[in-house]
Amino acid sequence: MTLNLRTDSIAPMLQFLCDLKSGCATASQIADILNHPDYDYEFRRYGAEKHPMVNYFMNLNNIPYSEIPVLRESRPTELKDKHHLWIAALDCPSSFDKLLCKVQSLISGDVLSEVSAMVLAGLPNDISVGVIDVVCTMSIGGSFGYVYDGAFHIDLLRLGIADDMLKGLPLLIAHEAHHVAMMKYESTYVNDFTLEQMFIHSFSCEGLAIKFCNNAEGNFSKSLYSHIPVNAGLDTFTMDYLNGKFEEALGVFENTLSGIRAGKISQDEFWTHYNDYWLNFHADGQQPDETPLLQHSLEYSFGNDLYGAIYDYFGKKTLFDCVRNPEKVLECFYAVSQKMFF
Ligand SMILES: [Zn+2]
Numbered sequence: 001m002t003l004n005l006r007t008d009s010i011a012p013m014l015q016f017l018c019d020l021k022s023g024c025a026t027a028s029q030i031a032d033i034l035n036h037p038d039y040d041y042e043f044r045r046y047g048a049e050k051h052p053m054v055n056y057f058m059n060l061n062n063i064p065y066s067e068i069p070v071l072r073e074s075r076p077t078e079l080k081d082k083h084h085l086w087i088a089a090l091d092c093p094s095s096f097d098k099l100l101c102k103v104q105s106l107i108s109g110d111v112l113s114e115v116s117a118m119v120l121a122g123l124p125n126d127i128s129v130g131v132i133d134v135v136c137t138m139s140i141g142g143s144f145g146y147v148y149d150g151a152f153h154i155d156l157l158r159l160g161i162a163d164d165m166l167k168g169l170p171l172l173i174a175h176e177a178h179h180v181a182m183m184k185y186e187s188t189y190v191n192d193f194t195l196e197q198m199f200i201h202s203f204s205c206e207g208l209a210i211k212f213c214n215n216a217e218g219n220f221s222k223s224l225y226s227h228i229p230v231n232a233g234l235d236t237f238t239m240d241y242l243n244g245k246f247e248e249a250l251g252v253f254e255n256t257l258s259g260i261r262a263g264k265i266s267q268d269e270f271w272t273h274y275n276d277y278w279l280n281f282h283a284d285g286q287q288p289d290e291t292p293l294l295q296h297s298l299e300y301s302f303g304n305d306l307y308g309a310i311y312d313y314f315g316k317k318t319l320f321d322c323v324r325n326p327e328k329v330l331e332c333f334y335a336v337s338q339k340m341f342f
Pocket of ligand 1: 175179
């Protein structure tokens with residue numbers, strides 16, 4: 001597995017910010033930068049138009065809040081919410097130069113060997129991962145650490161927010177690289193899954209990524225490494241809260257599975273339920289318009305317990321047999337949970 005860090009768009013963007021400060025930046029200069037393949041990758045992922053962003057950057061220091069572009073209708077304030085980060089970059093472009101050097105040194109040498117070892121521990125033995133592109137830009141969008149089109153993205157602007165962000169970068173890279181490798185592995189068979197298989201399978205993605213790359217611990221699934229903290233890079237309150245809901249979640253999981261098997265749940269109903277329950281970031285009692293208390297959802301913690309316990313008890317061969325054949329998951333999980341309790 002080779003991680004290929006792509007940072008070539010950053011130096012011209014920092015130069016543009018310097019030129020903007022000194023009053024000599026041009027629209028064609030920023031348009032050229034936004035045509036860089038790494039920004040192309042971002043615009044494709046966000047489904048955003050380039051023209052409004054040329055106007056945004058040319059007027060970065062004095063654009064009215066209401067005129068900050070909307071990248072995608074599903075998250076209309078994402079650029080507004082990070083506008084202060086671009087203003088900070090405009091104030092001090094050199095600090096991002098230094099930050100980039102730190103990122104480059106992290107994605108090399110010993111740290112990279114450790115990251116690769118964690119990712120490979122959580123993959124089938126016969127997989128050939130090859131090269132994974134890590135696209136690092138001063139990002140136009142609000143996401144941090146997203147996987148798209150066989151690569152993943154890191155936002156240099158957000159890495160500058162706090163020292164902790166940089167410290168957590170190796171595990172973030174491992175986590176996202178695990179997603180990319182698994183997507184590649186699954187691409188040959190996952191599209192043929194039934195709704196029932198897809199439902200069970202959906203918990204393997206985040207569940208195994210946090211098991212192997214965040215040293216996650218659940219009710220059944222145990223942390224793997226003694227040299228890094230348990231639930232590293234995950235929010236402690238959130239993981240404790242979600243692990244405490246395991247029993248309830250197992251009941252919901254079994255009910256949904258029965259409904260799918262009995263043909264009582266349509267695809268649309270299923271995905272609405274999945275979003276509302278398994279991807280919910282609100283704690284019990286919170287209103288939908290309140291800021292969510294949780295930083296992860298049950299998809300993570302339940303997936304860790306379901307698939308992680310199978311790995312702990314039966315090993316890698318059985319785990320990936322279950323990943324490929326989701327109908328075997330529950331039988332294996334019940335066998336583990338009964339052995340642990342009785
Ligand atoms: Zn993830």
